[in-house]
Amino acid sequence: MSGTFVGMPAFPTAARAALGDTQLRRNLAHATHTIRDKRARVVAEVEDWEELRLAGAGVKEAALRDLATHLETLEAALTRAGATVHWARDAEEACAIVAAIAKRHGADEVVKVKSMATQEIGLNEALEAVGIAAWETDLAELIVQLGEDLPSHILVPAIHRNRAEVREIFRRRMGAVGRPAPDDLTDEPAVLAGAAREHLREKFLRAKVGVSGANFAVADTGTLVVVESEGNGRMCLTLPEVLVSVVGIEKVVATWSDLDPMLRLLPRSSTGERMNPYTSTWSGVTPGDGPQEVHVVLLDNGRTRALADDVGRQALRCIRCSACLNVCPVYERVGGHAYGSVYPGPIGAILNPLLRGVSDEQTASLPYASSLCGACFEVCPVRIDIPSVLVDQRAAVVDAHRGDRIPRRGSHWQEAVAMRAAAWTFSDARRLGWAERASGLAGRVLGRFSRTTLPGGRAAAGRLPGPGAAWTGARDLPAPPPESFREWWDRTDGGRS
Amino acid sequence: MTSTPGGGARDEVLGRVRSALSGVSPAVEVPPAPRAAARDDLVDLFTERVEDYRAVVTATTRADLADVVARAVGAATVVVPAGLDLDIPGAVVDDGLTAAELDAIDCVVTRAAVGIAETGTIVLDHGPGQGRRIITLVPDRHVCIVDAAQVVADVPDAIELLDPARPLTWVSGPSATSDIELDRVEGVHGPRTLHVVLVAD
Numbered sequence: 079m080s081g082t083f084v085g086m087p088a089f090p091t092a093a094r095a096a097l098g099d100t101q102l103r104r105n106l107a108h109a110t111h112t113i114r115d116k117r118a119r120v121v122a123e124v125e126d127w128e129e130l131r132l133a134g135a136g137v138k139e140a141a142l143r144d145l146a147t148h149l150e151t152l153e154a155a156l157t158r159a160g161a162t163v164h165w166a167r168d169a170e171e172a173c174a175i176v177a178a179i180a181k182r183h184g185a186d187e188v189v190k191v192k193s194m195a196t197q198e199i200g201l202n203e204a205l206e207a208v209g210i211a212a213w214e215t216d217l218a219e220l221i222v223q224l225g226e227d228l229p230s231h232i233l234v235p236a237i238h239r240n241r242a243e244v245r246e247i248f249r250r251r252m253g254a255v256g257r258p259a260p261d262d263l264t265d266e267p268a269v270l271a272g273a274a275r276e277h278l279r280e281k282f283l284r285a286k287v288g289v290s291g292a293n294f295a296v297a298d299t300g301t302l303v304v305v306e307s308e309g310n311g312r313m314c315l316t317l318p319e320v321l322v323s324v325v326g327i328e329k330v331v332a333t334w335s336d337l338d339p340m341l342r343l344l345p346r347s348s349t350g351e352r353m354n355p356y357t358s359t360w361s362g363v364t365p366g367d368g369p370q371e372v373h374v375v376l377l378d379n380g381r382t383r384a385l386a387d388d389v390g391r392q393a394l395r396c397i398r399c400s401a402c403l404n405v406c407p408v409y410e411r412v413g414g415h416a417y418g419s420v421y422p423g424p425i426g427a428i429l430n431p432l433l434r435g436v437s438d439e440q441t442a443s444l445p446y447a448s449s450l451c452g453a454c455f456e457v458c459p460v461r462i463d464i465p466s467v468l469v470d471q472r473a474a475v476v477d478a479h480r481g482d483r484i485p486r487r488g489s490h491w492q493e494a495v496a497m498r499a500a501a502w503t504f505s506d507a508r509r510l511g512w513a514e515r516a517s518g519l520a521g522r523v524l525g526r527f528s529r530t531t532l533p534g535g536r537a538a539a540g541r542l543p544g545p546g547a548a549w550t551g552a553r554d555l556p557a558p559p560p561e562s563f564r565e566w567w568d569r570t571d572g573g574r575s
Numbered sequence: 576m577t578s579t580p581g582g583g584a585r586d587e588v589l590g591r592v593r594s595a596l597s598g599v600s601p602a603v604e605v606p607p608a609p610r611a612a613a614r615d616d617l618v619d620l621f622t623e624r625v626e627d628y629r630a631v632v633t634a635t636t637r638a639d640l641a642d643v644v645a646r647a648v649g650a651a652t653v654v655v656p657a658g659l660d661l662d663i664p665g666a667v668v669d670d671g672l673t674a675a676e677l678d679a680i681d682c683v684v685t686r687a688a689v690g691i692a693e694t695g696t697i698v699l700d701h702g703p704g705q706g707r708r709i710i711t712l713v714p715d716r717h718v719c720i721v722d723a724a725q726v727v728a729d730v731p732d733a734i735e736l737l738d739p740a741r742p743l744t745w746v747s748g749p750s751a752t753s754d755i756e757l758d759r760v761e762g763v764h765g766p767r768t769l770h771v772v773l774v775a776d
Contacts, residue, residue: 105756108756108757109756109757112757113753113757125609125611126609126611129606129608129609130608130609132606133605133606133607133608133609134608136603136604136605136606137605139603139605140601140603140605143596143599143600143601143602143603144596144601145592145596146589146592146593146596147601149588149589149592150589159740164584165584165585165587165588166584166588167584167587167588171584215764216754217752217754217755217763218754221754221755234753234754234757236754236755237757239755240755240756241755241756241758244755267752267755267756267758267760268760268762270755271752271754271755271760271762271763272762274763275762275763275764278764279678279764282674282764283674283675283678296739299739299740301739307750307751307752307753307763308750308751308752308754308763308764308765309712309750309763309764309765309766310763310764312708312712312744312764312765313712313764315708316708316709316712317674317709327588327592334734334739335731335734335735337734338608338730338731338734339608341730341734342608342729342730349753351747352624352627352693352694352695352747353691353694353695353696353730353745353747354747355628355746355747355748355749355750355751355765356744356745356746356747356750356765357743357744357745358708358742358743358744358745359739359742359743359745360742360743361739361740361742364701364741364742366671366707367701367707367708367709367742368707368708368709368742376588378588378591382588382591382592382595383595385592385595385596386594386595386596388599
């Protein structure tokens, strides 16, 4: 009942379509600017924000670099606290574990807390295939699910929808899956939230099985943490008899006190609040309070692939705050769907290739979905140097396709041809000399006739013909210097004459 | 330990982790998280920050507490946890009420474990006087009594005091969402009204 990212076109194609949607661009510009300003205000309140970021980055980096030890500690602590720990190598295995638990309890439905990990593994579709309905209970997830749509933002998956569209989705779809929207439904956000409350309450009250992710997993105490706003998380974590949490192995922090920098960094970076309305922590089973059967599924699904990458490993520090999406000039204009993944924006542009590799065209296009402006690194609460990882992943894309007899389709093949020609020229002194003389001649001609001048007075080429037009369409090409360094050296004897 | 598909998954995932990190030093210097300078107006800051979330804060004294809570409850039906050291006329004491039974009750009165001034947060550890997690979730109004002496400066102070073995619920204002056009709306699934009664001597 929800859409799928499978078969999405590569980023440039998807982005071009998104850019033509003026409603989408208006919705996105409004939303990203609102949340950006809120974040900036509450971050400015914290005097030592930079030290806090360093502490947060340190906590996550330390956990990652000794991950096997912490995972074993976590497993032991969870087991002591009455939880059952499962391990999943990939999406299919994780989905099968959750489905088996639900089946064992005869459940034909589960209620879900918003969770990136369960979206990543396609849990809802997998459960549906075995006859179990998975109800999303976060308001934005509900909008996406009812609209048979795809999420386009990590924090606010329905950020691309405005209030009128949400009202329409609620009126059309709620009745088919439960309590219908009231007849007098308006497009006031408070009224729409009220309709969601009524619609979901009957599902909360009767659900036998709840499914969640976790924002953090504390190894030494076996504690899972869920950070949320609406109370739908508390409902799913408290009311059902059985709780299954799907937790990526990178969610581990070593100790209870490590939660401190994280719980200060996450809400300010994410929703732009000093603290989110509700944070729940639990360690296994609490007799007489909440679910009496607790399962934790520890998920790999490509994380160990990213862990092995010395430059990319830092992407696993990500706490899914989505601050990088909100400041990204590319995301703001094309939205989340163009990235073809549940992880959009700058973090998605590095996380997807790191988790999955770059052999397919869609994933290989993502490291190029950036102007490398660096705004993402500046706001990242755990200091992931996204621009550096992007550049490194671009190198990975080039390496992966170096052997291709026919250059990869898409917008980069001309560049590949030009690079091969350049390699041929540069590898031989005589050929380089000819090229320099040709370029010097072009420089003298351009210097005399060019009408475009760069700051500083240097002449620039106007529009180049042929494939070069793609380059000069968005950039100025400085006129080549009339004399090369080697010619200057010969003429002046290295500056001595 | 696993009765589900993938019995060898544990060893394989841990093996992949170890091989991914071969040659990587596990030693990372973790800089300590900074602490804000101490201040002596914690209770005022706590009040201001809780009100910022559009929660109601009423300051009172120990002597007037029962009256203030009775007024906060009004004519509503009310549930209280076992061990609440306060007599509320007509209150149902939770003895394992079902979700459906709680759904028919308007209001809940509890105490809290810690208050955090910087973030305007109350933390429940669901001990005596606070009750099961469900009773502060299903009723639509939560009246929460916080002692001024329970208010700490910031998140790290609270983490030091709290016991991770207990389930914890951190509450910062009423339930809220910003999922439609980033427009903040108070009140979705959790209590739509949060009333903090702050007791000082």
